[in-house]
Amino acid sequence: MGIVAVLLIEAIPFFGDVSVISFLTGTKWAPLFADKSFGALPLLSATALIAGMALAVAFPLGLLTAIYLSEYAPDVVRSTVKPALEVLAGIPTVVYGFFAISFISPNIVRPLFDSETIFTALAASLAMGIMLIPMVVSLSEDAMRSVPSALREGAYALGANRFQVSVRVVVPAALSGIVAAGLLALARAVGETMIVTIAAGGVPNLSANPLEAMQAMTAYIMEVAMGDTPRGTVEYRSIFAIGMLLFVFTLGLNLVARGFIAKFREVYE
């Protein structure tokens, strides 16, 4: 609750200087130039592009892993892979940022796509995708394991094989839990800071080309915080306005996800 109050108190004066409409629809973000301009679209689009691509990497891989672990894997495999993925989840995000810039960018993105700079949205989203995999796996595996085994046995009794049981019975039955896993991972990606700050470059750039450098919302907050911006200036307030947007997005995603989980629980518990 306090968070909302603080963000509002610091962000509202900002909207006295910059109108809400020009903030949300402006296409030029140049807060540090003499001719200031606060259109958040370049930051918003960068965040959306990077988080979307990260989810496009993590969600299919995570879901397949979860299906494998929950429906196919022998106990030995599950009891080694799950802790390994938990380790992946416990690695600080600076480390992923370092991985993006020192490995993914020079060894994968540049040779494959011939990008001009090492700071690309693509490298950031690949690293972020790896970071999100454990989260998708553990949430959707939990959902699949709580599908009653009577459903599986019923399907086997009707002659279904493992693939049919997994894809046509277990996944649909666990669907709302799986959707929630995706939404929570997306919320995490939107709020992720260090990877985009390190690997995506720091240029506000309204573009859909993942091979360009761009600045996500969180990376802008970092940029201002690393400089010496005095309190009460428009720049200082602008990070609270951006923070406010971040908060609203992640809160919305979390609430929707929670709705899905509640619906899922209702059916089987």
Added chain:
Amino acid sequence: MKPSPPALSASRQTAFTRRWTSWAFAGVALLATAFGVAALILLLFVVMRDGIGGLSWDFLTSFPSRKPELAGAKAAIMGTLWVMSFTALFSIPIGVGAAIYLEEFAPKSWFTRLIEMNISTLAGVPSVVYGLLGLAVFVFGMNLGPSIIAAAATLTLLILPIIIVAAREGLRSVPYSMREAAMALGATRWQAVWHQVLPAGMPAVLTGVILAMGRAIGETAPLIAIGAFTSVFFTPTSPTDSFTVLPIQIFSWISRPLRGFQENASAGIVVLLIVLLLLNSVAVALRHVYARRRRW
């Protein structure tokens, strides 16, 4: 005319296709799993490759420097120790206290439900936003500046939801009959909680606390947001001193173009990962002790 057997052949084909898709799918799913594990190994390998070489006693005991070969992580390590000590000091009593209240004493009212909803919502807020909160409230509002104490307070807010949730689960795993037995012997509710439930649930509570601390050690963004991105050439001596921590030091090395600093960054990461590994092993060990000692 002979009856044609299309139905049979079709079903045979289906049987073949079915078996084939099942195998193919199992293969794809296994590959996806292998990818996750391979990514982990690759990541550790890339970090270790440069990091081990840069790791030395000098690295651990020197201050940052403009020359990469002289730079060390002493200020960052000491800063991390200071910040984490204060974070533990703030977050453990508040978090465990809140969990005890919510689990053992709170009436089931709309107010309790509101608090619970708040806690689970807070757990999903991005960490930078906590940093902004810390900037406005602790750094400027209370005039603490970008100090150790402001950092610890910010991190406390960040990990409180995690501690509360874990501690509640730990308390909930203690069977209700223990409380009833204690109260039947004349203990007050508080005595039952303090002498019976809390000691019994302690290992689980501590595991949650340690995992939360692990999360706090690796956090970079909220501390940068409160203005802690500075070069520090001294070890802090009081909680109001400015500071740097390992992840920030790593980040500042990463953002310098000189090759040598990249090696420093990997060495710093190795140190950070070793600390995390130690913390996690303690948590795992606790869980073992807990499982063995459990008498119910």
